[in-house]
Amino acid sequence: MSPVTNTSLILYLSLVLFKNVLGDIEAGVRKPLKFNLNYPSEPLINFTELATRHGYVSEQHTVITEDGYILTMFRITKGRNCRRPIKRPPVLLMHGLLMSSDCFLDSGPNAGLAYLISDLCYDLWLPNIRGNYYSRRHIKLDPDVDQDFWDFSNLEFGYYDIPASIDYILHHTKSKKLNYIGFSQGGGSFLVMNSKRPEYMEKTGVAILLEPGTRHTYTRSRLFRLLCETYLLYYPLLTDIGEYEALPLGGIVQKLTAFLCKDSIAASSGCRLALGLIDGPHPGSVETETIKMLFNHFPAGTSLKNIVWYGQAVNVDTFQNFDYGASKNLQVYGSVQPPAFNLSLVEVPIVIIHGRNDFFASPADVEWMASKLPNLLEQFYVEEPLWNHFDVTYSRLTSKYILPKISEYLKKYSN
Structure with a gap:
């Protein structure tokens, strides 16, 4: 057995052990437990409470x-x-994998994109994708009982989610775009969305894509690749034992x-090092x-199937279905290979903002x-050579390196 397979097996067994021996805490006891562990009070409040605390009107x-x-x-x-x-039209700000809308608040009023964009006087909306802790509900399905709830990935x-x-x-805003x-x-x-539901292209003025994830052939994060490939390798076994949710909050x-x-010394040393191992290192970027x-909001949870899709994505050279x-x-798509x-087909005006140190x-x-x-307005590389993936949500330098470009195109496509 190769070293990679051995590592994957250890990781898999650890996942099963954590789930079945230690288990997840129930939602009703999360806050008391955190207080017993001396957590600071701020991470316990939700998006609207945190925004309001910092003087931002939210709903x-x-x-x-x-x-x-x-x-x-x-x-x-x-x-x-x-x-x-x-200003009009409204702006929609969508989070990334294993995150929630809270990620755009975590770096505080001087750096969090939710604060900075709303300070530019835009009507800002922040959805939460299905499966994270804010969107773990269904009109018929119980996520704790029904495996069908978790039958989703990026498609x-x-x-469904972004169009809705x-x-x-x-x-709500009576806006056309x-x-x-x-x-x-x-x-x-x-x-x-735009490749599958072209009618939505008429509803978007401009799309600003920050470190966008599509094909992941050349992903440089070894830990991310290992995690996703491990889930991919043991997908049948995990589903056999009733595992359909991946990395939930709690x-x-x-x-x-x-x-x-939660400890300042640990956060500034070991936890900072962990971020650097997952993504490209950028010393001094994150407070x-x-x-x-x-880490009180991340990971925020998703489906096992979605993580498995990423395990597939790092091993193909295209952006394709599950x-x-x-x-x-053959049954689902009518072809042996999943279609790309x-x-x-995506004719929406698009701006890409990206860092060269994104792992x-x-x-x-x-x-x-x-x-x-077909309609790429600009592909903008951040001036800072160490700018990485997590910097978008957590860097103290967002107002310097990415906000001006975001503001430029929002202004161009706003009244």
Whole structure:
């Protein structure tokens, strides 16, 4: 057995042990447990409470998809530093893999994109994709009982969740269009939507894709690749023992990291090192307080099937649907191979903002994606050579390196 397989087996056995021996804590006891472990109070409050605490007017909304998923979406209606009338159209800001809308608040009012964009006087909406802790509900299915709840991957995000969020925002605001900002998976899912549901291209003014994730052939994060490939390898065994949810908030991985990283010394040393091992290193970019905060919201949960899709994605050279195997692919798609998403159909004006030190969405994969898009306005590389994937959500330097470009295109496509 190879060293990689041995490592994968150890990781797999650890996942099963954590789930079946230690188990997940129930939602009703999460807060008391965290208080007993001396957690700071701030991570216990939700998006609207945190935004309000920092002087931002916010709301909570409920969106129901065509296939019955109940999604939570937040809105910041007025930035604390906005001194002018609110601009139109509204702006949708979508999070990435294993994240929630909270990721855009974690670095605080001086750096969090939710704060900074609303301070530019935009009506900002932040959805949560199915399966994370804000959107773990369905009109019929119980996520703790029904395995069908977890039968989704990136296709469903683009086909159901983003369209439902867009329709809700446009109906609520009486606007004909919105401007879209998608980070990582949130960028890839936007492209899925437009390749599968072209009618939504008329509803978007401009799409700003931050470190977008599509093809992952050249992903440089060894830990990310190992995790996804391990889930892929043991997918049948995990489903056989009833595992359909991956890395939820309140699961053992999130509980341990949140507990360990609540300490300032641990956060500034071991937890910072862990971030550097997962993504490209960028010393001095992320504040210690942000590290303490982010691990209370990350990982936020998704389906096992979605993580398995990433395990497939790192081993192919295209951006494609979920691969069920030849026999089931014939049933589902009518072909032995899963069809690729046709990026040439995406005619929405698109801006790509990217870093050269991104270990998840590598420059080679982003260049490949960019070459397929028919209406690419600009592919902008961040000036800072060490800018990486997590910097979009957690860096203290977002206002310097990416906000000006975001502002430039929002202004161009706004009234």
